Amino acid sequence: MTYVTKLKLTFLTPGPLACLVFLAVLTIFSCPAGADNGGVIALQYPPDKVVKEFGLLNVSLSVPAGSADRITVRDNDREIITIVPDEKFECFAVPLVLGMNEIRIIAERDGSGVYDTVFHAYLRSDLEARYRTAPEGFRKDYFHDGAYPQCAECHILVPREHDKKPVSPDSFIAERFDKDTVISVTSTCYSCHRKMASYYPYVHGPVAVWSCLSCHEVSSTPKYAVKKPDTDVCFTCHVDQKNNWAGKKVTHGPVTLGNCAICHSPHAAPYPFNLYKATWDLCVNCHAEKGSGKHVLGDSFSTAGHPTRGKADPVKIGKELTCASCHDPHASNYPHLWAFDVDSIFELCRKCHYDK
Numbered sequence: 001m002t003y004v005t006k007l008k009l010t011f012l013t014p015g016p017l018a019c020l021v022f023l024a025v026l027t028i029f030s031c032p033a034g035a036d037n038g039g040v041i042a043l044q045y046p047p048d049k050v051v052k053e054f055g056l057l058n059v060s061l062s063v064p065a066g067s068a069d070r071i072t073v074r075d076n077d078r079e080i081i082t083i084v085p086d087e088k089f090e091c092f093a094v095p096l097v098l099g100m101n102e103i104r105i106i107a108e109r110d111g112s113g114v115y116d117t118v119f120h121a122y123l124r125s126d127l128e129a130r131y132r133t134a135p136e137g138f139r140k141d142y143f144h145d146g147a148y149p150q151c152a153e154c155h156i157l158v159p160r161e162h163d164k165k166p167v168s169p170d171s172f173i174a175e176r177f178d179k180d181t182v183i184s185v186t187s188t189c190y191s192c193h194r195k196m197a198s199y200y201p202y203v204h205g206p207v208a209v210w211s212c213l214s215c216h217e218v219s220s221t222p223k224y225a226v227k228k229p230d231t232d233v234c235f236t237c238h239v240d241q242k243n244n245w246a247g248k249k250v251t252h253g254p255v256t257l258g259n260c261a262i263c264h265s266p267h268a269a270p271y272p273f274n275l276y277k278a279t280w281d282l283c284v285n286c287h288a289e290k291g292s293g294k295h296v297l298g299d300s301f302s303t304a305g306h307p308t309r310g311k312a313d314p315v316k317i318g319k320e321l322t323c324a325s326c327h328d329p330h331a332s333n334y335p336h337l338w339a340f341d342v343d344s345i346f347e348l349c350r351k352c353h354y355d356k
């Protein structure tokens, strides 16, 4: 692994004084120094019952040399990661499923178990009602508000100026070039959050170039908090959208409230435009009755209904028909957020059915 901080390990071992400090600060922490031969494995992060918003959970485990030869990580009884430990700390990111994740870490040496621990993480979602509220006893944990001197041995914990590089939707192509060359070396956040930009296929511009501090505030409480409503953050860069939508007669419910991140991940997501769900599923998630097949025609003409998916979009060539073929997800000057400049339903039909 070509990893800069890895080099430091060979000549940096904390002295006895550092160990004392560590012990004073952290009850769960077993000091790596002196524990290098057959010492005790210990979970450094996270604590049990944390609430998460993004689908990856960072985990760090101290594994003194010789204490284990195989580590298995399971999530809800599914084996997801196997590690052959070769570091005194093994750090990895666990992909989470929505809702409850029971994460179990098992370590073995010469075929017999030497460590077995279980903790829980709840991946919540504003979008989906059944995952909106974490169970009793679960809470957010703010890693960056805690003291983790043991991590600083190998990672840089103090942000640098270039973690906030200017990145506008217009200059993005140039920034991307920057990414391919120097980003991974210059970003402070990269060493721990690196999977954030590679786990999901659709990555948001500023995340792709590791401009994390464009949104996260260094001197906020908790540290790295993001301003609310989302529009206060999103519109600093998406100025065209801001101006365009502000001039419209109607804005869509969640947009009116400034909740951009209810549909778009600020970081990365499985669907185009960094959406949490494919467009049709996204809309029906909140407008369930429109997924019944009765929409448009069925509502008013009591016929079989109008297709809302599974057909080619006659206007946006190459795309599939979805709810967004007729409705603008953000704003419009026309009734029902129609995506076309039309005032009547008949004109709307004619945008796609030229002959009718």
Ligand code: HEC
Pocket (backbone or CB within 6 Å): 001, 003, 005, 006, 009, 044, 045, 058, 059, 060, 087, 088, 089, 090, 091, 092, 093, 148, 150, 151, 152, 153, 154, 155, 191, 192, 193, 194, 195
């Ligand atoms: C002994 C050195 C060392 C210490 C101490 C250490 N790390 Fe790491 N960490 C690494 C190395 C090396 C990597 C790169 C991962 C690899 O090469 O497999 C890494 C990677 C990571 C990652 C990214 C994992 C991934 O695969 O996405 C996270 C998260 C992380 N460390 C968190 C922590 C935290 C939190 C602490 C303190 C509790 C910590 N580390 C302490 C050496 C260390």
Ligand code: HEC
Pocket (backbone or CB within 6 Å): 045, 046, 056, 057, 058, 059, 141, 142, 143, 144, 145, 151, 155, 156, 157, 158, 159, 160, 163, 188, 189, 190, 191, 192, 193, 212, 213, 216, 222, 223, 224, 225
């Ligand atoms: C030593 C590794 C490490 C480094 C370096 C690091 N983080 Fe983190 N960060 C973590 C861990 C561990 C968590 C908690 C677990 C998780 O969210 O997966 C976390 C959580 C967060 C959170 C959620 C709030 C919190 O405090 O738990 C934010 C926001 C965040 N990091 C931003 C950043 C930014 C921005 C940078 C770069 C300036 C950065 N981190 C650098 C390890 C690190």
Ligand code: HEC
Pocket (backbone or CB within 6 Å): 051, 052, 053, 054, 055, 189, 193, 196, 204, 206, 207, 208, 210, 211, 212, 213, 214, 215, 216, 226, 233, 261, 266, 267
């Ligand atoms: C466009 C704004 C934006 C950018 C850029 C951004 N974040 Fe975030 N981040 C947010 C918002 C908003 C949240 C609040 C929770 C959410 O909706 O995911 C958040 C939450 C987080 C969390 C906590 C996730 C959790 O599971 O609770 C972490 C970790 C994090 N960000 C790390 C980063 C890192 C690392 C970068 C740079 C690669 C970054 N962020 C870039 C807006 C941003």
Ligand code: HEC
Pocket (backbone or CB within 6 Å): 167, 168, 169, 170, 172, 173, 204, 205, 206, 211, 214, 215, 230, 233, 234, 235, 236, 237, 238, 260, 261, 264, 265, 266, 272, 273, 274
């Ligand atoms: C620091 C500047 C910055 C901030 C803040 C920012 N964005 Fe972006 N956004 C970008 C860049 C750069 C791109 C990439 C443009 C490209 O791909 O050419 C982008 C792309 C997007 C895209 C995808 C557009 C496409 O055509 O694929 C969406 C959706 C988006 N941003 C939503 C948001 C939301 C929601 C927020 C607030 C949570 C936000 N952005 C905050 C800079 C920013």
Ligand code: HEC
Pocket (backbone or CB within 6 Å): 230, 231, 234, 235, 238, 241, 252, 254, 255, 258, 259, 260, 261, 262, 263, 264, 273, 275, 279, 282, 324, 329, 330
């Ligand atoms: C109800 C869900 C939803 C909300 C809320 C939402 N968006 Fe979108 N957004 C979408 C969908 C769906 C698309 C893709 C549209 C398409 O397929 O043409 C999109 C596309 C975009 C794009 C790229 C295309 C364009 O129109 O420029 C940007 C940028 C964007 N959204 C930013 C934002 C910002 C900023 C906010 C908050 C003010 C926001 N979105 C709120 C659903 C949403």
Ligand code: HEC
Pocket (backbone or CB within 6 Å): 127, 252, 253, 254, 262, 263, 279, 282, 283, 284, 285, 286, 287, 323, 324, 327, 328, 329, 335, 336, 337
């Ligand atoms: C997070 C929930 C949510 C999502 C996702 C969502 N909507 Fe909405 N939508 C609302 C809310 C809230 C309103 C306002 C309700 C009201 O005023 O009665 C609304 C209103 C509307 C209206 C306007 C009703 C009218 O006649 O003025 C249309 C059209 C609409 N949504 C279409 C969509 C489409 C298309 C999508 C997918 C791109 C979508 N919605 C996704 C919550 C959502």
Ligand code: HEC
Pocket (backbone or CB within 6 Å): 280, 283, 284, 287, 290, 291, 295, 296, 297, 299, 300, 306, 307, 308, 322, 323, 324, 325, 326, 327, 336, 345, 348
């Ligand atoms: C072929 C165009 C078209 C498509 C596709 C379409 N709609 Fe509509 N939608 C309309 C029209 C026309 C209206 C006006 C109300 C009516 O007469 O049915 C409307 C009205 C609405 C309204 C507001 C009125 C009400 O009854 O609450 C919502 C919300 C809505 N649509 C959501 C959706 C969702 C969600 C989808 C995707 C499942 C979708 N639409 C797909 C044309 C369309």
Ligand code: HEC
Pocket (backbone or CB within 6 Å): 296, 297, 306, 307, 311, 312, 313, 314, 315, 321, 325, 326, 345, 346, 348, 349, 350, 351, 352, 353
């Ligand atoms: C965004 C484009 C779009 C709009 C706007 C639209 N339709 Fe359609 N419509 C389609 C597509 C695509 C099909 C499926 C055609 C196929 O099966 O190949 C369809 C199918 C139909 C059908 C089934 C018969 C046929 O031609 O295949 C009827 C009837 C229909 N539409 C009526 C309407 C009416 C009435 C309106 C206005 C309320 C309307 N449409 C608005 C795209 C649209």
